[in-house]
Amino acid sequence: MTGIKEWLYRQTFSEKSISPLIVFRILFGIMMFLSTLRFILNGWVYELYIQPSYFFTYLGFDWVKPFDLYGISLLFGLLLLSTIFIALGLFYRISTIVFFICFTYIELIDKTNYLNHYYFISLIGFLLMFLPANKGCSLDAYLGLTSKQQKVQAWTINILKFQMAVVYIFAGISKLNYDWLFEAQPLRNWLKHQTDLPFIGELMQYEFTAYLFSWGGALFDLFIVFILLNNRFRIYGYTLVIIFHGLTAVMFPIGVFPYVMIVSTLIFFSPDFHKNIVVWIQDRFALKSKNTVQTEIKAPTQNKRAISLLLGLYILIQLIVPLRYLAYPGDLFWTEQGYRFSWRVMLIEKAGYAQFFIHHPDNGTKKLIDNKEYLTPQQEKMMSTQPDMILQFAHHLRDEYSDTVIIESNGAEINIKQAKVTAEVYVSLFNKGSRLFIDSDVNLSKIKRGFHHKDWILQNEN
Amino acid sequence: MSDVVRIQSNTRILKVFFFGIVVLLSFSCRKRGCMDENAINYDADAEIADNATCTYEPFEKTQMLTNICDNYIIPAYTNFNEKNIALSNSANGFSSDPTLDAFEALQQNWKDALLSWQQVCFLDFGPAAFVILNNQVNLHPVDTDVINNNISLGVYNLDQASNNDAKGYQALDYLLHQPGMTSEDHVTYFTNNANAMTYLTDVVDNISYWSNYILTEWTSSYKDSFKSNSSSESNAQGSSISNLVNGLCYHYESIIRKGKIGLPLGAFNGFSQQEMPELVECYYHQESLPFAIESVNAMKKYINGESFSSSENRLGLDDYINFVGATQNSSTLSSVINSQIDQIIDKLEQLNDPLSNEIITNKPAVTEAYSALQQLVPYLKVDMTSALGVLITYQDNDGD
Numbered sequence: 026m027t028g029i030k031e032w033l034y035r036q037t038f039s040e041k042s043i044s045p046l047i048v049f050r051i052l053f054g055i056m057m058f059l060s061t062l063r064f065i066l067n068g069w070v071y072e073l074y075i076q077p078s079y080f081f082t083y084l085g086f087d088w089v090k091p092f093d094l095y096g097i098s099l100l101f102g103l104l105l106l107s108t109i110f111i112a113l114g115l116f117y118r119i120s121t122i123v124f125f126i127c128f129t130y131i132e133l134i135d136k137t138n139y140l141n142h143y144y145f146i147s148l149i150g151f152l153l154m155f156l157p158a159n160k161g162c163s164l165d166a167y168l169g170l171t172s173k174q175q176k177v178q179a180w181t182i183n184i185l186k187f188q189m190a191v192v193y194i195f196a197g198i199s200k201l202n203y204d205w206l207f208e209a210q211p212l213r214n215w216l217k218h219q220t221d222l223p224f225i226g227e228l229m230q231y232e233f234t235a236y237l238f239s240w241g242g243a244l245f246d247l248f249i250v251f252i253l254l255n256n257r258f259r260i261y262g263y264t265l266v267i268i269f270h271g272l273t274a275v276m277f278p279i280g281v282f283p284y285v286m287i288v289s290t291l292i293f294f295s296p297d298f299h300k301n302i303v304v305w306i307q308d309r310f311a312l313k314s315k316n317t318v319q320t321e322i323k324a325p326t327q328n329k330r331a332i333s334l335l336l337g338l339y340i341l342i343q344l345i346v347p348l349r350y351l352a353y354p355g356d357l358f359w360t361e362q363g364y365r366f367s368w369r370v371m372l373i374e375k376a377g378y379a380q381f382f383i384h385h386p387d388n389g390t391k392k393l394i395d396n397k398e399y400l401t402p403q404q405e406k407m408m409s410t411q412p413d414m415i416l417q418f419a420h421h422l423r424d425e426y427s428d429t430v431i432i433e434s435n436g437a438e439i440n441i442k443q444a445k446v447t448a449e450v451y452v453s454l455f456n457k458g459s460r461l462f463i464d465s466d467v468n469l470s471k472i473k474r475g476f477h478h479k480d481w482i483l484q485n486e487n
Numbered sequence: 488m489s490d491v492v493r494i495q496s497n498t499r500i501l502k503v504f505f506f507g508i509v510v511l512l513s514f515s516c517r518k519r520g521c522m523d524e525n526a527i528n529y530d531a532d533a534e535i536a537d538n539a540t541c542t543y544e545p546f547e548k549t550q551m552l553t554n555i556c557d558n559y560i561i562p563a564y565t566n567f568n569e570k571n572i573a574l575s576n577s578a579n580g581f582s583s584d585p586t587l588d589a590f591e592a593l594q595q596n597w598k599d600a601l602l603s604w605q606q607v608c609f610l611d612f613g614p615a616a617f618v619i620l621n622n623q624v625n626l627h628p629v630d631t632d633v634i635n636n637n638i639s640l641g642v643y644n645l646d647q648a649s650n651n652d653a654k655g656y657q658a659l660d661y662l663l664h665q666p667g668m669t670s671e672d673h674v675t676y677f678t679n680n681a682n683a684m685t686y687l688t689d690v691v692d693n694i695s696y697w698s699n700y701i702l703t704e705w706t707s708s709y710k711d712s713f714k715s716n717s718s719s720e721s722n723a724q725g726s727s728i729s730n731l732v733n734g735l736c737y738h739y740e741s742i743i744r745k746g747k748i749g750l751p752l753g754a755f756n757g758f759s760q761q762e763m764p765e766l767v768e769c770y771y772h773q774e775s776l777p778f779a780i781e782s783v784n785a786m787k788k789y790i791n792g793e794s795f796s797s798s799e800n801r802l803g804l805d806d807y808i809n810f811v812g813a814t815q816n817s818s819t820l821s822s823v824i825n826s827q828i829d830q831i832i833d834k835l836e837q838l839n840d841p842l843s844n845e846i847i848t849n850k851p852a853v854t855e856a857y858s859a860l861q862q863l864v865p866y867l868k869v870d871m872t873s874a875l876g877v878l879i880t881y882q883d884n885d886g887d
Contacts, residue, residue, distance in 0.1 A: 215813050218876040221543035230545040232521075376873035378865045383758075390758045435761040451865040458815035459869040 036183050037336065038329060040176040042296035043161050044303045047114075048184060050158035051306070052288045054112025057124070060281045061105050070101055073138055077401050079421055080135040081414050084474055089133040103127050111153070114163020116366040117171070118154070125150035136414065139408045141370050143194055149289075152188065156181045158437065162303050180336055185292050186338065190250040192286075195368035196349045197246030204358070205243065206374075209235035210455045211374035212242075219276055245269050253293035266290050277371065353478055358454060359485035361411050362478065374448040377409030377452040377462065381419060383426050384445035384468075391447070394422060410452050411477050412463065419469035427470075446470045460486055489869040497713050546810040551802040552714050552727050554792055561606045561710065563785075564702045566758055569594070571691075571698040585678045590670055594663050600694070601625070601656045601769070605782040607701075608742065609789065611736040612734030613713065614704035619744060621699045622648075627657040628766050634686070641682045644695045654690045657768070662687055664771035732804070734875045736868050737760035739786065744860040747779045751846055752857050762850065764843035773841035780835050787828045804871070815866065819822030820874055831859045 038405030064070065074091040082089055091097050110120035129147045132138070158181075159165040160320040205209040213235035220229045228234045245265060270283035291299075350363030357364060358373045382391040382483035396405045399421065408414040425445035433439065446469045451459040460483075468480040520533030521542070528542050573782040577596040599879035605627055608690045611621065633653040637643040645654045662683070665673065705713075711725050749755055751766040767775045788795070792803015805821040813820040838845050846853050871877075 040808060143530045194811055214811055214874070215876060217546065218548075220548075226545070231542050233542075376869045378869045385758045390760060392758045393755055395755070431757065431762065433757045433759045434763070435759050437759055439758055453869045453873055456811065456820075456870070456874050458813075458817075458820070473666040 035179065037178065037180040037333065039179045040181055041179045043157070043174055043177045043295070044060060044299035045182050045292055046156060046177060046185075046301045047160075047162045048302050050114065050117075050153070050156075050290050051162070052291065053153070054108050054110075056106065056281070056285055056288055057146070058112060058286070058456065061101065061108055062243040065101055065105070065219060070097060072401075073403075074134060077135070077404060078417075079399050079404070081137050081404065081408070081417050082402060083133055083136055084413075084476070086133045089306075097131075100127050100131060100224055104131070114159040114165050117163065117165050121150065121154045125154055135404070136365070137401075137404045139365055140282070141192075141368055142279075142285060143439050144366055145188075146187060146285070149185070152184055156184075162306055176478075179211070179334075180332065182292065182337070184336065185289075188291065191245050191343050191347075192368050194252050196370055197243055197248075199347075199367065199369045199372060200239070200243035200246060204455060205239050208455075209239045211372070212238050214374055215277070216454055216464070225272075234384065240466060242269070249290075250293075253290060256295065259293060259295075263294075264288065273371075275468030279331045280370075287332045294337075325469070350365045355478075355482065360450075360479065360482050361413075373454065374456060375410045375452060375454050376459075377406075377450060379405075379409040379415060379448055379450040381420075381422055381448045381483075382423060383441070384447065385439060386441055386445075399425075409450060410462075412482050413474070415448060415450060415463065416469055416472060416474060416479070419448060420474070422446050423470035444470055454485065506559050508850055546807060547802065548728065549714060551792065551804075551807060552731075553788070554801040555731070555803065556710055556714055558794040558799070558801065559789055559792075560607075560610060560713075561705060563610075564698075565604075566795065567603045568698040568702045570600040571695040574600040575691050575695040578688050581677070582684050585674055586668055586685070587674055590674050590677075594670075595658065597659050597663055598772075601778060602781050604656065605778050606785040606795070608782055609735050609738040609786050610731075611738040612730040613709050613741075614701055616734060618697070618700070620697060620701060621738070621830075622651045624655045624694050625657060625768075626651045626655055627746070627768050628770065629653060629655075629657040629661055631661055634661060638680070638682045638686045642683070643686075643689075646690060650749070652765070654693050656694065658690050659687070660769045661771045662690070664773070666771065680831075728807075728875060729877045732872055732875060734753075734790075735786070736872065741862055741865060743779070743782050743786075744857075744864065744877075747782070748853065748857050748860055751843065752850075752853050753846075754857055762846045764846045765845070767842045772842055773843070773880070775842040776835060776838055776840050779842075780832055783828060783831050783835070785827065790824065790828075808871060808874050811874045811876075813870060815870055820866070820870050824863070824871065827859070827863045827866055831863060832854070834859045869877050 053100045071094075074097045075094050076131045078203045080091065092100075095308070103123055107120045107124040108129065110116055111124060125147070125149055128143075128150055132143050132147060157174060157177055159171055160177070163171075202205070205212075209232070213232065215297045216229045216235050216238065220226050249265060249269075252258045252265070254261070267287055270287050273279060274283035321469075347367035350357050350367065353360065353362040358375070379396065381394040381396065384391045384393065396418075400408065400418070406419050423446050426441050426446075429441050431441065446463055447467065448463060448469060449465045450462040452462040453459040464481045465485060469481075472479075473482065519651045520530030520535075521528050522530065522533050530738075574593075574596040577589070577593045578618070581593045607615075608621060615621075630652045633650065637650070637653055643650060643653075663673065665676070668676065677687065713730075745755065747768055750764050753760040753762040756763060764770075767773045768778055788798075790803060791805045792801050793799065794801070805825070808824075809819055815823040834852075838849070838852055838856060
């Protein structure tokens with residue numbers, strides 16, 4: 026036991042070179058700058074946050090609203106500015122706080138836009154607020170706004186490595202399921218559309234390729250961190266990282282995620298590797314000399330007890346959240362209960378079609394809702410396969426129709442107090458044919474939102 | 488550790504690795520093989536399905552797009568344009584010499600042209616989507632007040648969107664089949680009303696402007712980009728296949744299913760579901776079903792990769808669906824879609840025109856036809872789009 030304790034202590038409080046942290050900060054800032062800029066230039070700010078009239082908020086975050094065009098533009102402006110400041114290491118503490126808050130707030134507006142890599146970025150943003158990544162090769166240090174430091178406590182680097190490990194290993198574990206391993210789904214379907222890729226397109230006609238990619242992907246995710254941790258094999262591991270993420274970037278429309286991962290995994294490289302980069306940057310920009318504040322060689326002493334406790338808590342949460350799906354009955358891919366925030370990337374091929382009905386209070390007739398009146402195509406698409414969003418939309422319709430008087434084209438006057446809402450939803454998982462997804466008779470307006478099991482989801486008959 | 492030792496230990500690791508692979512590969516002893524009949528190397532003697540070894544003909548997307556473009560889309564638009572030239576000629580003939588024969592020829596040419604529109608209406612992407620061709624030539628219902636107002640004023644601009652429901656085939660439907668008027672009455676009406684005659688030829692000219700526009704767009708430039716733009720990642724948004732499928736799904740769902748049958752039936756009319764017979768296509772002609780049936784028939788040819796003018800069947804969406812191996816209730820998805828379309832046609836053929844009457848007098852039969860139309864929506868929108876990897880991707884998606 027003392028061995029583990031000692032190891033833990035060493036991994037947390039031993040003194041390490043600060044350079045990996047500095048390089049990480051600079052690269053992360055640049056990546057986020059490019060990614061945010063791309064988001065803005067693609068017109069997504071308007072498309073995702075201004076155009077929709079309704080937003081699928083997260084449970085407990087219903088107060089998060091996109092404001093108006095000016096509000097959301099301000100948020101994105103601040104975000105963009107903070108990424109530059111993070112890369113430059115200027116007003117680092119404030120910049121990271123602004124970055125984390127803006128980025129997370131934007132992601133919380135609408136779960137339609139949930140992506141694992143956005144969640145990853147939020148977490149990194151959160152961690153950066155606490156890491157002394159500006160204590161060298163930064164404008165803060167250059168201008169004397171903070172002291173320079175050559176050493177940091179090991180946890181500041183290791184927590185980032187831990188975060189990367191969580192992403193990869195949980196992604197690997199989530200691939201250890203029947204569909205992925207033994208049916209090579211969904212890659213088998215996806216690769217069939219790739220036969221016209223240059224060079225590797227030929228391979229896609231072989232079923233074997235789908236299995237190779239499935240198994241290869243699972244093994245890669247499971248073991249890449251351990252390869253990267255090993256001094257001798259790291260360079261091979263990193264080659265694999267580049268090949269793997271490069272391939273996914275070529276084959277699937279997944280934006281900047283592959284590049285973020287390729288850059289972030291550099292954190293596993295040795296302090297010497299990073300030192301060379303830092304020296305190179307310092308030589309380029311002559312950031313060395315003018316600092317007025319004394320360079321501190323040693324890491325400052327901090328409250329070790331509090332740090333251990335907080336780190337332990339963070340690690341525990343990171344380990345529990347992806348496993349919470351175990352608490353729910355039923356097929357995870359079908360019900361998606363406990364699916365988000367669990368590093369399940371490119372695991373399922375799912376499509377749906379949902380029709381909602383408002384019921385007449387007395388005579389049993391019902392009115393068909395035109396989803397397009399309330400939702401963008403993207404929102405409608407995401408909603409039709411995810412039960413929590415179906416429920417949210419049903420509640421939105423309930424609120425729209427409750428306590429209203431509707432005058433029909435034939436003159437009939439309908440007085441709705443508490444609208445009954447039902448939905449007929451068809452979902453197809455892995456191209457095995459669309460099936461009825463939820464109980465079409467259940468009054469969704471009476472069902473409470475929450476983390477409890479949604480027993481109104483039908484069994485997957487496939 | 489010296490370099491020699493390091494190299495040695497590296498080769499040892501490699502050896503172990505290769506040994507492991509050899510062991511894995513030679514694991515089986517019973518006859519294993521590919522048991523998927525669609526594969527090239529289908530093994531009829533195999534006992535254990537080892538479908539990881541299956542090899543398939545690569546699906547030539549470009550070939551499919553070329554077939555659809557050269558053998559369906561271009562001929563169909565050419566025919567559409569020819570029918571409209573004929574319509575235009577016959578309108579000019581009637582205008583210069585308003586006889587009963589000329590009028591009846593005009594009616595016939597109108598009908599032919601509208602039928603030719605049904606064969607291209609679902610090509611609702613690219614240039615057609617860009618100008619919203621459906622609204623330019625066949626928006627219904629028309630606003631007869633606007634039409635009559637335009638005629639009596641004699642001043643109008645048919646290019647304005649506000650006149651979309653006062654032009655196109657449905658405006659001609661009204662003008663050529665005005666309620667309570669015989670063919671002779673119509674001839675008299677147009678002979679005595681110069682404004683009306685001008686309006687008639689203007690509306691016809693406007694349609695043939697658009698038919699010429701769409702054909703020119705396709706043959707001059709869009710054709711090539713359509714055929715080549717197939718290798719985008721996963722048929723993502725913007726690829727030809729995604730455009731084609733999204734256009735088809737949208738048009739089928741909104742214009743054919745909803746516009747032609749659902750809306751007049753009252754399926755979208757609030758709680759009462761009160762019928763709205765005046766919303767049928769060609770309300771004044773009192774004949775709607777041939778047009779609806781033609782659109783579904785043509786859609787079937789298109790999905791199956793048939794040539795426009797013959798039943799020659801080459802690579803189409805059906806083959807692509809088969810290639811992916813999509814199923815629905817353990818039948819192939821392509822056969823499910825085809826039999827659903829057959830069922831739709833069958834149900835529509837059981838109805839009688841005028842549809843506006845049938846909706847009132849024989850509502851259950853129309854409802855049945857509508858249900859058949861409705862049932863096709865998830866097959867196309869859910870099953871087909873996901874089988875073809877067509878995502879409605881408005882932004883990056885990491886697949887969850």
